Amino acid sequence: MSKYRMHLLVCGGTGCVSSDSMLIVENLKKQIKANKLSDEVQVVATGCFGFCEKGPIVKVHPDNVLYVEVKPDDVTEIINEHVIKGRKVERLLYVEPTFEQRISEHKDMPFYKKQLRIALRNCGAIDPENIEEYIAADGYQAIGKILSEMTPAQVVDTMKLSGLRGRGGGGFPTGMKWDFASRNAADQKYVICNADEGDPGAFMDRSILEGDPHSVLEAMAIAGYAIGASKGYIYIRAEYPLAVKRLKIAIGQANEYGLLGKDIFGSGFDFSIELRYGAGAFVCGEETSLIQSIEGNRGEPTNKPPFPAEKGLWNKPTIVNNVETLANIPVIFLKGAEWFSSIGSAKSKGTKVFALAGKVNNVGLVEVPMGMTLREIIFDIGGGIKDGKKFKSVQTGGPSGGCITAANLDTPIDYDNLIAIGSMMGSGGMIVMDEDDCMVNIAKFYLEFTMDESCGKCTACRIGNKRLYEMLTRITEGKATPDCLDELKELSMIIKDTALCGLGQTSPNPVLSTLTHFYDEYKAHVFEKRCPAGVCQALSVYTIIEDKCIGCTACARVCPPKCISGSVKKPHVINQDKCIKCGACLKACAFDAVDKK
Amino acid sequence: MTKMKSLDELKAIREKLKNNMSVRNEDEGVIKVIIGMATCGIAAGARETFNAMSEKAIELGMDNIKFVTAGCMGSCFAEPTVEVQVPGQESILYGYVDAAKGVEIVEKHLKNGALVENLIIGQPFEKA
Amino acid sequence: MCTNELLHEKFVELDAFIDGLEEKEGSLITVLHKTQELFGYLPKEIQLHVARKLDIPAAKVNGVVTFYSYFTETPRGEFIINVCMGTACFVRGAEELLKEIQDKLKIKAGQTSTDGKFSIDALRCVGACGLAPVVMVNGKVYGRVKKEQLDDILATCVSENA
Numbered sequence: 051m052s053k054y055r056m057h058l059l060v061c062g063g064t065g066c067v068s069s070d071s072m073l074i075v076e077n078l079k080k081q082i083k084a085n086k087l088s089d090e091v092q093v094v095a096t097g098c099f100g101f102c103e104k105g106p107i108v109k110v111h112p113d114n115v116l117y118v119e120v121k122p123d124d125v126t127e128i129i130n131e132h133v134i135k136g137r138k139v140e141r142l143l144y145v146e147p148t149f150e151q152r153i154s155e156h157k158d159m160p161f162y163k164k165q166l167r168i169a170l171r172n173c174g175a176i177d178p179e180n181i182e183e184y185i186a187a188d189g190y191q192a193i194g195k196i197l198s199e200m201t202p203a204q205v206v207d208t209m210k211l212s213g214l215r216g217r218g219g220g221g222f223p224t225g226m227k228w229d230f231a232s233r234n235a236a237d238q239k240y241v242i243c244n245a246d247e248g249d250p251g252a253f254m255d256r257s258i259l260e261g262d263p264h265s266v267l268e269a270m271a272i273a274g275y276a277i278g279a280s281k282g283y284i285y286i287r288a289e290y291p292l293a294v295k296r297l298k299i300a301i302g303q304a305n306e307y308g309l310l311g312k313d314i315f316g317s318g319f320d321f322s323i324e325l326r327y328g329a330g331a332f333v334c335g336e337e338t339s340l341i342q343s344i345e346g347n348r349g350e351p352t353n354k355p356p357f358p359a360e361k362g363l364w365n366k367p368t369i370v371n372n373v374e375t376l377a378n379i380p381v382i383f384l385k386g387a388e389w390f391s392s393i394g395s396a397k398s399k400g401t402k403v404f405a406l407a408g409k410v411n412n413v414g415l416v417e418v419p420m421g422m423t424l425r426e427i428i429f430d431i432g433g434g435i436k437d438g439k440k441f442k443s444v445q446t447g448g449p450s451g452g453c454i455t456a457a458n459l460d461t462p463i464d465y466d467n468l469i470a471i472g473s474m475m476g477s478g479g480m481i482v483m484d485e486d487d488c489m490v491n492i493a494k495f496y497l498e499f500t501m502d503e504s505c506g507k508c509t510a511c512r513i514g515n516k517r518l519y520e521m522l523t524r525i526t527e528g529k530a531t532p533d534c535l536d537e538l539k540e541l542s543m544i545i546k547d548t549a550l551c552g553l554g555q556t557s558p559n560p561v562l563s564t565l566t567h568f569y570d571e572y573k574a575h576v577f578e579k580r581c582p583a584g585v586c587q588a589l590s591v592y593t594i595i596e597d598k599c600i601g602c603t604a605c606a607r608v609c610p611p612k613c614i615s616g617s618v619k620k621p622h623v624i625n626q627d628k629c630i631k632c633g634a635c636l637k638a639c640a641f642d643a644v645d646k647k
Numbered sequence: 648m649t650k651m652k653s654l655d656e657l658k659a660i661r662e663k664l665k666n667n668m669s670v671r672n673e674d675e676g677v678i679k680v681i682i683g684m685a686t687c688g689i690a691a692g693a694r695e696t697f698n699a700m701s702e703k704a705i706e707l708g709m710d711n712i713k714f715v716t717a718g719c720m721g722s723c724f725a726e727p728t729v730e731v732q733v734p735g736q737e738s739i740l741y742g743y744v745d746a747a748k749g750v751e752i753v754e755k756h757l758k759n760g761a762l763v764e765n766l767i768i769g770q771p772f773e774k775a
Numbered sequence: 776m777c778t779n780e781l782l783h784e785k786f787v788e789l790d791a792f793i794d795g796l797e798e799k800e801g802s803l804i805t806v807l808h809k810t811q812e813l814f815g816y817l818p819k820e821i822q823l824h825v826a827r828k829l830d831i832p833a834a835k836v837n838g839v840v841t842f843y844s845y846f847t848e849t850p851r852g853e854f855i856i857n858v859c860m861g862t863a864c865f866v867r868g869a870e871e872l873l874k875e876i877q878d879k880l881k882i883k884a885g886q887t888s889t890d891g892k893f894s895i896d897a898l899r900c901v902g903a904c905g906l907a908p909v910v911m912v913n914g915k916v917y918g919r920v921k922k923e924q925l926d927d928i929l930a931t932c933v934s935e936n937a
Contacts, residue, residue, distance in 0.1 A: 162769045174683050174720030186664040194654035250861035253902030260685040261718015288808065288845055292686050308650025316652045327808055329843030332899070346803035348842040407863035407904035414905060415721040445862065481862045495865055687903035690916030723905020
């Protein structure tokens with residue numbers, strides 16, 4: 051490069067070429083010649099600069115000047131000003147975005163923009179093991195304000211006014227629950243925090259307990275004051291060791307600061323909290339089972355009524371609130387019930403935390419105002435379906451919920467609308483499924499879960515769900531009889547009507563909702579013995595494509611029942627009667643000659 | 648810590664804590680680095696990231712960094728996640744931060760004030 | 776002799792724990808958690824001991840032990856491999872992983888290998904759905920696991936604990 055005093059590098063990448071960079075090269079060469087600079091300045095068309103969005107690009111060497119969005123007409127100015135007079139052409143210069151400008155580009159990302167964090171307000175923002183960080187974030191201000199300014203009745207009224215509904219699944223108005231318990235006179239009452247998060251695919255409660263345990267403790271104290279309880283229990287899964295550890299630290303610190311314990315803020319109000327561990331029983335998320343478990347018994351549900359608000363733990367009035375519900379409460383008292391009820395839809399106030407997972411790009415814990423559509427959650431926040439596949443269904447409400455199809459993507463999500471489209475809110479698990487998921491298999495997956503988790507107390511759930519599971523297994527194995535679909539539906543309805551508790555009553559929901567929305571898929575399994583998604587192993591058919599098979603014998607050698615025949619260097623054939631659908635041949639073939647349908 | 652006996656006492660403590668944090672942050676240019684350490688963050692290697700970042704900061708002699716181990720930040724797809732709050736600037740959320748990338752953030756962003764563009768996943772949320 | 780002494784110490788610790796409880800009523804599950812933590816599992820003799828100590832029928836203790844999946848009456852392997860079968864992991868291939876691990880170790884979920892080294896369990900959601908599919912070995916979580924990585928995972932956990 052020593053020969054020339056200056057090099058003009060023009061980007062010759064595809065992007066720039068398509069916006070006339072070659073014409074720029076031509077014009078530059080012409081004008082350099084016209085100005086008799088050919089010995090001093092060289093024009094070079096280079097490879098891609100990787101800055102295609104600002105192309106065409108011209109770089110001046112050795113001045114290290116970068117011109118962007120250059121048009122062929124700009125060449126005269128570059129030559130006259132820069133090359134001859136040594137002055138930069140300001141208007142073409144690339145200006146590096148400032149710090150603030152760069153940030154603003156990220157600010158508009160929908161994953162963050164569409165969310166509003168109330169229950170998760172402190173999660174990921176404060177150190178959960180340091181009470182001072184919670185206090186600095188307005189922590190324990192709500193209980194302080196309540197104890198010095200409000201009567202228990204006013205607290206209950208505020209809760210009713212806020213419109214907060216239980217976030218654990220049922221959506222029962224929290225204020226009403228508190229109201230019932232406060233009206234039942236007793237020498238002792240209890241506040242229980244239900245932290246037995248068991249829905250597969252939901253982890254918001256764990257995240258709150260791990261990220262902001264004090265907000266739950268503060269809310270329990272508020273509830274205690276409202277209903278007249280001095281004792282609280284947190285019933286938490288033993289499978290959440292980190293959450294347990296952080297809760298223990300938090301309770302210890304709150305006691306030390308006098309924010310729990312005797313005579314809080316000199317008001318005469320006492321409130322203490324103890325932990326109780328679950329032991330891996332899904333049914334214990336149901337409030338009457340949970341109470342049984344805290345009492346040290348098998349976690350079997352009891353009949354309602356009497357409701358816990360009347361006769362709960364040790365037969366005393368008890369309220370059971372879920373973690374996420376509680377995490378909302380301190381803010382309601384700091385910002386007001388009106389503020390809270392201004393967020394959300396007509397009958398579902400505030401926000402809901404969803405655990406967005408499955409076949410979606412941005413798996414995450416998202417908190418959005420009630421009334422947002424599934425489309426916004428899955429496609430804007432979730433960034434759409436993984437690997438560019440087609441959306442098939444989204445499952446909400448865990449094993450008690452149902453599958454929602456593309457037809458309902460624009461339904462605003464709240465408690466009532468979800469029930470109307472055959473699913474439910476549940477604890478907020480949201481599992482996205484794509485075209486590769488078999489809906490019969492998904493229904494079978496949930497039934498296996500409820501079958502395992504049934505406590506066995508009532509026949510409908512204990513035996514009914516086992517029979518449902520067996521029917522679904524037969525369908526996925528291609529052994530079902532033509533009338534099995536009607537039987538499946540009938541048995542589902544019977545279980546729904548006769549089971550004792552919430553677990554049994556909702557357990558057939560995954561079957562019913564997939565039967566409604568994906569009847570064709572069931573029919574394909576039953577009548578054509580075919581799994582459209584290609585998931586059900588027993589229904590797949592393996593064939594060897596004659597044109598592609600070179601006769602290497604690799605497949606025949608690995609086939610367990612030895613049902614592949616053919617001689618060396620000749621196409622092989624699979625004996626369909628003997629094939630056990632193991633897929634070994636597909637894995638063994640190096641020439642893509644085995645086809646699976 | 649003696650037990651608090653009134654709401655005023657709590658308010659006074661809150662003001663003191665708030666002041667402590669903000670005064671220290673603005674006057675001394677304390678950079679706050681928040682690392683998401685919920686179960687999934689830890690499983691994805693957040694503890695290694697935290698260790699590597701704090702070791703690098705010590706090695707570079709930076710005593711104006713406050714590391715906070717927090718809970719879940721919600722961006723599970725990009726664990727481990729790290730938020731950097733430089734006083735007077737809007738905070739930045741980094742994703743996919745393994746130990747090596749954590750060191751890169753300390754060297755570039757914390758030490759020299761330059762963003763590590765390819766790791767930025769966004770901005771913290773609107774909060775109640 | 777040595778093991779007997781060790782066992783004796785554990786019983787002493789358990790008794791001290793039970794005696795230290797503020798209220799015995801309703802404490803059964805708490806006590807069983809402590810017992811399993813100490814002994815690793817809950818065989819009949821130990822269940823009987825707990826029943827006598829708490830002055831409740833042994834049938835009740837056994838009823839509770841068998842109701843909750845967290846409690847086990849048989850000893851577990853040195854390495855407990857938990858495959859998360861939560862929905863998020865399921866739709867991202869956890870079923871295949873479980874199958875592969877069962878084939879590799881030649882035991883089914885819920886069983887322990889004859890050498891007492893490995894136990895396999897299918898677990899309901901670890902809550903790390905962002906990392907699906909997830910496999911947990913003795914509490915350590917491995918995320919986005921592929922079938923090909925299983926050998927490495929098993930080998931590293933064995934060598935790390937050697």
